Amino acid sequence: xxxxxxxxxxxxxxLAQIGAGDIREFYEDVPSEYLLDTPIADLPNAQSELAVxxxxxxxxxxxxxxxxxxxxxxxxxxRHHIPASVDHIIxxxxxxxxxxxxxxxxxxxSLQALFEFQTQVARLTGMDLANASMYDGATAAAxxxxxxxxxxxxxxxxxxxxxxxHYAQACKTLGQAQDIEFVTLPAEIEGEAIGQILAHIDQExxxxxMQNPDFFGHLRDLSPLSKAVHKVKxxxxxxxxxxxxxxxxxxxxxxxxxxxxxxGQSLGVGLQFGGPHVGLLSCRNERSFLRQLPGRLCGxxxxxxxxxxxxxxxxxxxxxxxxxxxxxxxxxxxGLMALAFSIHASLLGEKGVREMACQxxxxxxxLHKALEPIKAVKIWNTSFFNExxxxxxxxxxxxxxxxxxxxxxxxxPVARLLPGHGFEKDLxxxxxxxxxxxxxxxxxxxxQKVLA
Amino acid sequence: MTKNIAMRRDVANEKNHPGGSGSLNxxxxxxxxxxxxxxxxxxxxxxxxxxxxxxxxxxxxPEKTGVDFDPCPxxxxxxxxxxxxxxxxxxxxxxxxxxxLRHYVRLSQQNHAIDLSTYPLGSCTMKHNPxxxxxxxxxxxxxxxxxxxxxxxxxxxxxxxQELARWLCTLTHMPAVALAPKAGAHGEFCGMxxxxxxxxxxxxxxxxxxxxxxxxxxxxxxxxxxxxxxxxNVVEIEANANGHVDLENFDAQLDETIAGLMLTNPxxxxxxxxxxxxxADALHEAGGYFYCDGANFNAxxxxxxxxxxxxxxxxxxxxxxxxxxxGGGGPGAGPTVLSEALAPYAPxxxxxxxxxxxLTLVEDETALGAEKSMGRLAAFHGQMGMFTRALAHMxxxxxxxxxxxxxxxxxxxxxxLHHLKPYIRPAFPxxxxxxxxxxxxxxKENGVELIDFAKAMIDAGFHPMTTYFPLVVSGAMLxxxxxxxxxxxxxxFIAAMQxxxxxxxxxxxxxxxxxxxxxxxxRLDETRAARQPILVWQETETT
Numbered sequence: 003x004x005x006x007x008x009x010x011x012x013x014x015x016x017l018a019q020i021g022a023g024d025i026r027e028f029y030e031d032v033p034s035e036y037l038l039d040t041p042i043a044d045l046p047n048a049q050s051e052l053a054v055x056x057x058x059x060x061x062x063x064x065x066x067x068x069x070x071x072x073x074x075x076x077x078x079x080x081r082h083h084i085p086a087s088v089d090h091i092i093x094x095x096x097x098x099x100x101x102x103x104x105x106x107x108x109x110x111x112s113l114q115a116l117f118e119f120q121t122q123v124a125r126l127t128g129m130d131l132a133n134a135s136m137y138d139g140a141t142a143a144a145x146x147x148x149x150x151x152x153x154x155x156x157x158x159x160x161x162x163x164x165x166x167x168h169y170a171q172a173c174k175t176l177g178q179a180q181d182i183e184f185v186t187l188p189a190e191i192e193g194e195a196i197g198q199i200l201a202h203i204d205q206e207x208x209x210x211x212m213q214n215p216d217f218f219g220h221l222r223d224l225s226p227l228s229k230a231v232h233k234v235k236x237x238x239x240x241x242x243x244x245x246x247x248x249x250x251x252x253x254x255x256x257x258x259x260x261x262x263x264x265x266g267q268s269l270g271v272g273l274q275f276g277g278p279h280v281g282l283l284s285c286r287n288e289r290s291f292l293r294q295l296p297g298r299l300c301g302x303x304x305x306x307x308x309x310x311x312x313x314x315x316x317x318x319x320x321x322x323x324x325x326x327x328x329x330x331x332x333x334x335x336x337g338l339m340a341l342a343f344s345i346h347a348s349l350l351g352e353k354g355v356r357e358m359a360c361q362x363x364x365x366x367x368x369l370h371k372a373l374e375p376i377k378a379v380k381i382w383n384t385s386f387f388n389e390x391x392x393x394x395x396x397x398x399x400x401x402x403x404x405x406x407x408x409x410x411x412x413x414x415p416v417a418r419l420l421p422g423h424g425f426e427k428d429l430x431x432x433x434x435x436x437x438x439x440x441x442x443x444x445x446x447x448x449x450q451k452v453l454a
Numbered sequence: 455m456t457k458n459i460a461m462r463r464d465v466a467n468e469k470n471h472p473g474g475s476g477s478l479n480x481x482x483x484x485x486x487x488x489x490x491x492x493x494x495x496x497x498x499x500x501x502x503x504x505x506x507x508x509x510x511x512x513x514x515x516p517e518k519t520g521v522d523f524d525p526c527p528x529x530x531x532x533x534x535x536x537x538x539x540x541x542x543x544x545x546x547x548x549x550x551x552x553x554x555l556r557h558y559v560r561l562s563q564q565n566h567a568i569d570l571s572t573y574p575l576g577s578c579t580m581k582h583n584p585x586x587x588x589x590x591x592x593x594x595x596x597x598x599x600x601x602x603x604x605x606x607x608x609x610x611x612x613x614x615x616q617e618l619a620r621w622l623c624t625l626t627h628m629p630a631v632a633l634a635p636k637a638g639a640h641g642e643f644c645g646m647x648x649x650x651x652x653x654x655x656x657x658x659x660x661x662x663x664x665x666x667x668x669x670x671x672x673x674x675x676x677x678x679x680x681x682x683x684x685x686x687n688v689v690e691i692e693a694n695a696n697g698h699v700d701l702e703n704f705d706a707q708l709d710e711t712i713a714g715l716m717l718t719n720p721x722x723x724x725x726x727x728x729x730x731x732x733x734a735d736a737l738h739e740a741g742g743y744f745y746c747d748g749a750n751f752n753a754x755x756x757x758x759x760x761x762x763x764x765x766x767x768x769x770x771x772x773x774x775x776x777x778x779x780x781g782g783g784g785p786g787a788g789p790t791v792l793s794e795a796l797a798p799y800a801p802x803x804x805x806x807x808x809x810x811x812x813l814t815l816v817e818d819e820t821a822l823g824a825e826k827s828m829g830r831l832a833a834f835h836g837q838m839g840m841f842t843r844a845l846a847h848m849x850x851x852x853x854x855x856x857x858x859x860x861x862x863x864x865x866x867x868x869x870x871l872h873h874l875k876p877y878i879r880p881a882f883p884x885x886x887x888x889x890x891x892x893x894x895x896x897x898k899e900n901g902v903e904l905i906d907f908a909k910a911m912i913d914a915g916f917h918p919m920t921t922y923f924p925l926v927v928s929g930a931m932l933x934x935x936x937x938x939x940x941x942x943x944x945x946x947f948i949a950a951m952q953x954x955x956x957x958x959x960x961x962x963x964x965x966x967x968x969x970x971x972x973x974x975x976x977r978l979d980e981t982r983a984a985r986q987p988i989l990v991w992q993e994t995e996t997t
Contacts, residue, residue: 062595351548
């Protein structure tokens with residue numbers, strides 16, 4: 003078996019040296035009725051690399067991948083172009099097959115890359131510091147909520163009505179275990195009315211969670227909300243599901259957020275059918291915040307020879323030190339995806355992120371212009387970055403199904419994430435710098451034809 | 455001792471160098487530690503190939519970029535809601551492509567990795583990461599697909615998830631599995647929340663009183679952290695002299711406040727709990743649930759089915775037992791198998807086969823079978839990239855190969871135990887499972903601290919074993935080679951350890967205090983890092 007280096011001769015000799023007759027002797031603590039004698043019958047035996055490859059190729063061929071379609075899906079996962087260098091670098095043995103950098107002397111590669119990543123994340127979210135990654139944006143948001151509750155010692159949380167439904171649900175699942183009271187108002191596809199939010203900001207509030215651009219694509223200035231929230235000594239948690247938006251519009255940090263939870267998947271990671279992605283978590287530089295920030299942190303220091311180096315630090319927040327009193331139970335996070343994110347961000351630099359953001363927005367403006375003349379379609383947004391929502395005269399899911407047979411992945415039906423709330427005719431459409439003029443025109447033409 | 459081991463000891467033993475005939479490895483090339491290694495002043499392992507590398511911000515510039523874009527019309531700011539920003543305000547630094555490659559390749563060469571040598575980290579299962587898995591995970595049909603495309607356009611992806619679920623359930627003999635958790639700790643949360651919901655379903659008085667979770671003192675820190683995160687109280691239980699759960703201590707805790715037990719099996723001392731079925735039965739009798747931490751499943755896969763032992767939930771670390779790469783800290787995946795009692799509370803979404811034979815995703819609580827679900831744990835459907843890799847690994851091994859995998863893992867650990875126990879004291883008598891636990895008594899007797907010994911292992915070319923864990927053993931040294939270590943590499947590791955331990959006995963404390971000396975970076979000041987946290991780069995006046 004190609005992954006097992008021991009030969010029968012090796013096993014024989016090793017057992018002889020140990021003084022055992024059979025490897026099964028080492029399983030002496032297992033009650034004999036539970037120790038299997040033969041391989042599990044319901045599973046196939048070993049297969050060659052060729053056979054395994056064939057099976058997976060067969061499964062892959064059954065899927066319509068984005069490269070083979072005109073692609074307009076978003077809703078929290080975006081398809082940007084990733085330079086070839088990124089995947090090449092993360093496949094280097096030293097990055098791919100290394101462990102968590104607990105022995106810093108032989109992990110400076112990972113640690114320095116993490117320090118650079120933390121810096122980039124802080125700057126992309128407009129905050130002072132960031133951690134070494136979370137599983138994804140949704141769990142980052144959930145942990146941000148818990149962090150805010152610990153900091154304010156309150157347990158009431160106001161979730162923006164236009165927060166990505168998966169994020170809201172993840173917050174609630176994590177929060178329910180700790181008796182956190184969530185106030186959620188029904189989603190508003192026309193754009194969230196600020197009045198209703200303000201009405202719920204009171205002295206019992208731990209935090210307000212606002213997503214920008216919101217789930218339906220609308221853009222909003224968070225500054226007035228930040229002021230209102232700070233007046234009652236609560237915190238503003240900003241959420242970003244499309245980190246590239248920071249290239250063109252104000253970051254939550256610039257608009258007064260205290261903690262930012264974001265999804266970094268747009269840079270370096272790709273769609274991946276939803277995972278692994280990379281959660282970004284950043285906050286203001288205050289001692290109390292730092293003590294309550296979950297996840298790993300990489301810090302700068304010096305070695306015995308006076309050289310600058312990096313180490314995991316402030317571990318007393320974490321499970322392996324504090325155990326039951328830890329800020330979170332997170333251990334393994336998204337290290338390699340954080341590296342991919344960082345490499346892509348380094349290749350892009352300030353100019354590249356700006357250009358990627360401009361082009362993503364420009365293509366979406368083109369799509370807007372192409373769809374606007376279609377009388378049967380109503381566009382909800384007056385503002386957007388790279389995604390907006392529209393109302394169709396017919397069921398969105400059925401339309402998307404129909405268009406998928408024509409080689410168009412026409413976006414995400416809102417009701418897929420918000421079933422039973424009257425959004426059955428609404429559709430989310432997104433573009434990036436990859437979207438071409440031809441794809442936009444094809445989409446508009448097909449849509450017009452199908453709705454006629 | 456075979457000739458090979460004698461040769462390895464030569465290489466590790468500095469006394470034979472410099473000059474002299476040196477010693478030969480199997481290929482016949484002379485191997486010698488460079489003469490400067492004896493020099494008191496620390497030197498990097500290969501001074502001519504210094505890999506120290508500035509920060510990207512010190513070599514890059516805001517104006518630089520390594521990505522070219524094609525022309526695109528200007529968008530204007532009509533639709534930006536007044537939130538448009540000026541250029542050049544983020545503070546990002548860019549590099550051209552050549553600079554980027556050089557920066558990261560140089561950084562990579564400062565990292566140790568499993569591809570380089572044995573990584574005997576107990577409880578981490580650092581095994582070989584098959585490269586076929588990387589190829590398969592990158593097939594566009596499996597990676598360039600959006601989670602929310604219509605399900606009929608991703609039937610192959612759902613089939614992969616379904617097949618992985620089948621393997622996990624069959625290997626563990628459990629009726630259900632939650633694929634959603636994104637790492638082991640996330641799986642623990644999933645399992646513990648399911649237990650919490652099962653208790654809540656019994657009514658208010660049970661909910662109010664059943665808050666106690668028993669956790670062995672030797673448990674991984676994520677266990678109590680997770681229990682607390684779920685709103686439970688944690689009571690620690692003791693191990694007996696053999697390293698197993700103290701049954702009397704355990705039984706004494708089984709009252710009407712018991713919610714459950716979190717147990718790792720084999721436990722963190724590397725030992726199978728022989729009374730596990732008794733423990734499960736007593737626990738269920740008392741109205742509690744059994745959470746099993748599956749981090750050590752590498753000893754059992756294909757040999758023992760945890761479902762036969764009476765567990766209610768167990769997470770499986772795909773990045774441990776099933777070879778998905780550790781990547782310097784993730785991503786992992788922690789699918790969690792569930793008993794009949796807990797299956798109704800499984801998180802959303804899950805894959806389901808319709809009557810038509812088509813696969814779909816159940817994403818909403820109102821759907822049939824999802825009414826009692828705990829809800830979502832994260833966005834989208836789970837760590838698909840890890841599912842493809844793990845399933846490829848499972849299919850490559852097959853049921854017979856997985857049996858051999860576990861057996862070889864256990865054999866390798868016992869081989870190391872056998873050859874090191876004359877030198878360091880095993881924490882418990884008898885054989886071990888897939889990892890061997892020692893304490894540092896022999897080191898302490900000779901004035902050597904465990905941390906210093908670990909650093910000296912780095913100079914010998916190995917990542918240190920897990921140290922100071924589990925907490926129940928003073929100065930714990932936990933060694934897990936895994937099944938992907940060859941006899942040659944095991945012997946090399948053993949020889950290096952024996953050589954170092956001989957140096958411990960001969961009182962060479964200075965060498966250990968100074969280690970590591972062969973690395974580009976010496977010991978780092980962790981106290982300073984914590985006291986004066988610098989977590990991001992800042993421009994100074996000169997930049």
